[in-house]
Amino acid sequence: xxxxxxxxxxxxxxxxxxxxxxxxxxxxxxxxxxxxxxxxxxxxxxxxxxxxxxxxxxxxxxxxxxxxxxxxxxxxxxxxxxxxxxxxxxxxxxxxxxxxxxxxxxxxxxxxxxxxxxxxxxxxxxxxxxxxxxxxxxxxxxxxxxxxxxxxxxxxxxxxxxxxxxxxxxxxxxxxxxxxxxxxxxxxxxxxxxxxxxxxxxxxxxxxxxxxxxxxxxxxxxxxxxxxxxxxxxxxxxxxxxxxxxxxxxxxxxxxxxxxxxxxxxxxxxxxxxxxxxxxxxxxxxxxxxxxxxxxxxxxxxxxxxxxxxxxxxxxxxxxxxxxxxxxxxxxxxxxxxxxxxxxxxxxxxxxxxxxxxxxxxxxxxxxxxxxxxxxxxxxxxxxxxxxxxxxxxxxxxxxxxxxxxxxxxxxxxxxxxxxxxxxxxxxxxxxxxxxxxxxxxxxxxxxxxxxxxxxxxxxxxxxxxxxxxxxxxxxxxxxxxxxxxxxxxxxxxxxxxxxxxxxxxxxxxxxxxxxxxxxxxxxxxxxxxxx
Amino acid sequence: xxxxxxxxxxxxxxxxxxxxxxxxxxxxxxxxxxxxxxxxxxxxxxxxxxxxxxxxxxxxxxxxxxxxxxxxxxxxxxxxxxxxxxxxxxxxxxxxxxxxxxxxxxxxxxxxxxxxxxxxxxxxxxxxxxxxxxxxxxxxxxxxxxxxxxxxxxxxxxxxxxxxxxxxxxxxxxxxxxxxxxxxxxxxxxxxxxxxxxxxxxxxxxxxxxxxxxxxxxxxxxxxxxxxxxxxxxxxxxxxxxxxxxxxxxxxxxxxxxxxxxxxxxxxxxxxxxxxxxxxxxxxxxxxxxxxxxxxxxxxxxxxxxxxxxxxxxxxxxxxxxxxxxxxxxxxxxxxxxxxxxxxxxxxxxxxxxxxxxxxxxxxxxxxxxxxxxxxxxxxxxxxxxxxxxxxxxxxxxxxxxxxxxxxxxxxxxxxxxxxxxxxxxxxxxxxxxxxxxxxxxx
Numbered sequence: 001x002x003x004x005x006x007x008x009x010x011x012x013x014x015x016x017x018x019x020x021x022x023x024x025x026x027x028x029x030x031x032x033x034x035x036x037x038x039x040x041x042x043x044x045x046x047x048x049x050x051x052x053x054x055x056x057x058x059x060x061x062x063x064x065x066x067x068x069x070x071x072x073x074x075x076x077x078x079x080x081x082x083x084x085x086x087x088x089x090x091x092x093x094x095x096x097x098x099x100x101x102x103x104x105x106x107x108x109x110x111x112x113x114x115x116x117x118x119x120x121x122x123x124x125x126x127x128x129x130x131x132x133x134x135x136x137x138x139x140x141x142x143x144x145x146x147x148x149x150x151x152x153x154x155x156x157x158x159x160x161x162x163x164x165x166x167x168x169x170x171x172x173x174x175x176x177x178x179x180x181x182x183x184x185x186x187x188x189x190x191x192x193x194x195x196x197x198x199x200x201x202x203x204x205x206x207x208x209x210x211x212x213x214x215x216x217x218x219x220x221x222x223x224x225x226x227x228x229x230x231x232x233x234x235x236x237x238x239x240x241x242x243x244x245x246x247x248x249x250x251x252x253x254x255x256x257x258x259x260x261x262x263x264x265x266x267x268x269x270x271x272x273x274x275x276x277x278x279x280x281x282x283x284x285x286x287x288x289x290x291x292x293x294x295x296x297x298x299x300x301x302x303x304x305x306x307x308x309x310x311x312x313x314x315x316x317x318x319x320x321x322x323x324x325x326x327x328x329x330x331x332x333x334x335x336x337x338x339x340x341x342x343x344x345x346x347x348x349x350x351x352x353x354x355x356x357x358x359x360x361x362x363x364x365x366x367x368x369x370x371x372x373x374x375x376x377x378x379x380x381x382x383x384x385x386x387x388x389x390x391x392x393x394x395x396x397x398x399x400x401x402x403x404x405x406x407x408x409x410x411x412x413x414x415x416x417x418x419x420x421x422x423x424x425x426x427x428x429x430x431x432x433x434x435x436x437x438x439x440x441x442x443x444x445x446x447x448x449x450x451x452x453x454x455x456x457x458x459x460x461x462x463x464x465x466x467x468x469x470x471x472x473x474x475x476x477x478x479x480x481x482x483x484x485x486x487x488x489x490x491x492x493x494x495x496x497x498x499x500x501x502x503x504x505x506x507x508x509x510x511x512x513x514x515x516x517x518x519x520x521x522x523x524x525x526x527x528x529x530x531x532x
Numbered sequence: 533x534x535x536x537x538x539x540x541x542x543x544x545x546x547x548x549x550x551x552x553x554x555x556x557x558x559x560x561x562x563x564x565x566x567x568x569x570x571x572x573x574x575x576x577x578x579x580x581x582x583x584x585x586x587x588x589x590x591x592x593x594x595x596x597x598x599x600x601x602x603x604x605x606x607x608x609x610x611x612x613x614x615x616x617x618x619x620x621x622x623x624x625x626x627x628x629x630x631x632x633x634x635x636x637x638x639x640x641x642x643x644x645x646x647x648x649x650x651x652x653x654x655x656x657x658x659x660x661x662x663x664x665x666x667x668x669x670x671x672x673x674x675x676x677x678x679x680x681x682x683x684x685x686x687x688x689x690x691x692x693x694x695x696x697x698x699x700x701x702x703x704x705x706x707x708x709x710x711x712x713x714x715x716x717x718x719x720x721x722x723x724x725x726x727x728x729x730x731x732x733x734x735x736x737x738x739x740x741x742x743x744x745x746x747x748x749x750x751x752x753x754x755x756x757x758x759x760x761x762x763x764x765x766x767x768x769x770x771x772x773x774x775x776x777x778x779x780x781x782x783x784x785x786x787x788x789x790x791x792x793x794x795x796x797x798x799x800x801x802x803x804x805x806x807x808x809x810x811x812x813x814x815x816x817x818x819x820x821x822x823x824x825x826x827x828x829x830x831x832x833x834x835x836x837x838x839x840x841x842x843x844x845x846x847x848x849x850x851x852x853x854x855x856x857x858x859x860x861x862x863x864x865x866x867x868x869x870x871x872x873x874x875x876x877x878x879x880x881x882x883x884x885x886x887x888x889x890x891x892x893x894x895x896x897x898x899x900x901x902x903x904x905x906x907x908x909x910x911x912x913x914x915x916x917x918x919x920x921x922x923x924x925x926x927x928x929x930x931x932x933x934x935x936x937x938x939x940x941x942x943x944x945x946x947x948x949x950x951x952x953x954x955x956x957x958x959x960x961x962x963x964x965x966x967x968x969x970x971x972x973x974x975x
């Protein structure tokens with residue numbers, strides 16, 4: 001079949017006409033008035049253009065997202081000059097902004113999407129027509145018409161909780177913090193290099209839909225890192241040790257709380273201990289996994305396996321499907337009864353936390369696994385009916401104005417164990433095992449059965465006590481075997497969130513920022529291997 | 533499409549706003565069209581334009597600042613320059629900063645196809661239809677992705693350097709799964725020109741793989757196996773290897789090219805003589821840019837030549853310290869092959885496994901280049917020169933260094949694309965002692 005090509009492509013002329021919208025992003029997304037619960041009128045006016053145009057051209061649903069993103073990276077690398085012990089101290093600072101809009105429509109029962117960086121009423125109307133044309137053309141090959149779960153109409157303005165906007169802190173102060181920590185690490189000449197950075201991200205989002213919503217949200221997030229590398233040329237090995245500060249939806253106060261400078265001497269000593277550490281002996285061992293490590297195992301084995309788009313086959317060509325198939329919902333025993341896991345976009349500090357998702361749905365906290373039994377998938381509006389549910393669980397997200405919104409992972413967290421259980425209790429119950437901190441190598445199959453993880457630092461546990469460091473550790477298991485082997489989770493006082501900005505899914509691939517909280521937990525008799 | 537003159541005007545404008553001694557501008561512009569399908573129907577699709585201007589400013593005493601903007605309004609560009617310059621003034625001197633390069637002579641690369649640049653749904657939907665039709669005929673379920681992009685990149689600096697390049701790229705990937713999810717097959721077609729992308733062929737290959745895998749899958753014990761890696765699998769492994777020829781890491785003891793006790797393996801024969809790995813920006817089948825990150829002209833360079841480690845990758849700073857010429861960065865990769873077909877590799881295998889592609893590859897040890905990953909979408913037993921039974925998937929723990937060292941036979945190379953790396957021109961290879969570490973129940 002032929003697709004009708006709309007007139008008025010973004011020509012060279014219109015490309016250069018962007019000069020008309022001088023610094024529009026800053027104008028549209030000025031500092032929110034503290035008392036205002038309404039989006040900027042100028043954004044609402046632009047949004048209305050898309051909704052009207054879509055309806056006029058036969059769309060049964062439309063939404064527009066006009067978004068501005070800002071990212072700032074600053075840091076230092078301290079590493080030796082060629083053939084000498086002298087250190088080069090290399091600073092870096094980058095500030096990035098991206099601004100544009102994306103329009104999503106349903107026409108003839110099919111989704112269509114188009115996006116442009118030229119935020120003017122004319123271009124919004126043109127791009128909306130493009131989205132309708134795309135939808136109509138594709139409707140000839142649709143499996144079944146899109147069905148949206150009902151949603152309320154909201155008019156709101158929301159900002160995540162933070163005390164100090166990190167973009168208001170001078171880059172000078174940021175560089176000094178990292179420089180000073182890196183110098184502390186390099187104080188011992190046996191350490192090869194020190195590297196650290198502070199990354200901050202701001203997401204200004206405006207959403208309007210034909211359901212009647214008009215929502216403006218601002219999310220600010222940060223991710224600090226400090227890393228040391230040690231090299232032994234005689235043995236031809238190198239090892240690293242990191243201080244991974246939990247990335248979070250938070251302000252500068254999270255950086256201050258991380259005590260980067262105070263942790264630098266510890267990282268310096270531990271990288272050298274890691275370099276000298278003996279390799280692990282392969283075999284079945286008990287593992288005590290700290291939150292800085294376990295978050296990633298939760299993410300890969302439970303977070304991804306309970307995504308409904310995977311279970312339904314929408315990711316079959318790329319990220320994969322899931323062992324957690326539809327008929328297992330509500331009855332399948334994934335792991336031990338100690339295991340309670342929630343999907344949650346409302347928890348403070350979570351990287352996926354936001355008040356409304358990119359479908360305009362008010363976000364929630366919902367059980368994914370209760371006492372080891374699989375209860376609910378992560379869903380969005382066009383999926384809820386496929387598992388007999390009446391409403392979306394608010395998991396819709398697009399990583400840019402130019403990306404198609406689809407189902408992405410909420411914060412998926414493991415509930416803490418009894419208040420009285422401490423990490424020492426978990427360790428004292430281990431005869432031959434390993435304590436693992438921080439994330440390292442990670443890989444899992446496309447249906448989320450077979451996984452293998454490394455870590456950042458490993459300590460031997462012998463006779464119920466933590467001993468010296470080990471090296472070259474990885475463990476391999478099957479998701480259900482691993483979670484059935486969980487026999488201890490520390491109490492709420494030890495619960496911490498870690499996470500990532502870079503969870504990939506979808507074609508074209510998009511990233512998602514997501515947090516996973518947990519307390520230290522123990523897993524019995526897991527297969528440990530020694531890496532090369 | 534952003535024309536050369538448009539690009540030049542924007543870059544000149546940015547440089548005109550700049551007050552510091554050095555200013556470099558990198559401009560990218562992309563228009564892409566894509567259709568995604570699953571469960572035998574189109575799911576999402578889009579048309580979009582994206583653009584980015586990256587501005588890098590440097591003071592007299594080598595302080596650097598960078599700003600990236602997506603708006604091209606005069607005021608936005610001016611603000612971008614001011615921001616880059618503010619950051620530069622705040623930052624500290626970079627001892628590894630190199631003086632700005634003057635005008636360069638860049639190669640004219642032929643990897644733009646105007647048919648592809650203009651293609652929309654009317655060109656792409658028939659390929660999707662071919663895949664879905666094939667799936668329905670064979671009672672399979674298809675998922676996949678077709679896309680094309682038209683790209684313009686430009687670079688300029690205050691020292692008079694200017695470069696401009698346009699390229700297109702396209703791909704179709706598809707996965708066929710049997711009812712009940714007991715078998716899966718995959719195929720890809722990828723090219724600078726959408727004319728080379730053929731839905732029918734891609735559908736036939738993935739359907740055949742899926743149907744062939746539909747019987748009971750053998751669960752062989754983990755261990756070291758002779759394997760035939762199809763080009764998609766080779767692309768991923770060669771990609772992890774090819775981007776690890778950095779001289780600095782090798783000289784400082786952090787690479788597979790570092791020698792015990794110091795020094796590097798440069799000049800040593802580490803691989804069989806029929807292994808040659810190159811970067812070739814002149815190859816019209818692969819997208820490449822005329823310049824690398826340092827802005828030096830890209831050119832053909834061999835990393836492994838007839839089994840010998842021929843070159844390490846020197847950036848301008850490290851080359852200067854080492855008293856060597858800087859090398860072009862590995863912008864793309866070509867692994868030479870031999871005059872064999874895949875059938876020849878199968879026929880010469882007494883017992884081994886034929887592997888379609890790899891998945892979720894990550895480092896186990898960056899220094900030794902030991903990787904872990906999985907097989908996906910078709911593993912088959914080869915016995916006495918013939919493909920026999922379908923086999924389960926495996927997790928493998930292996931190094932691409934050892935893989936090339938253990939390579940016994942190669943096919944003719946073709947443009948291929950794996951899971952993790954961009955497209956490369958690689959053959960299928962026959963490899964001994966490939967470490968399949970554990971069984972994966974995934975299909």
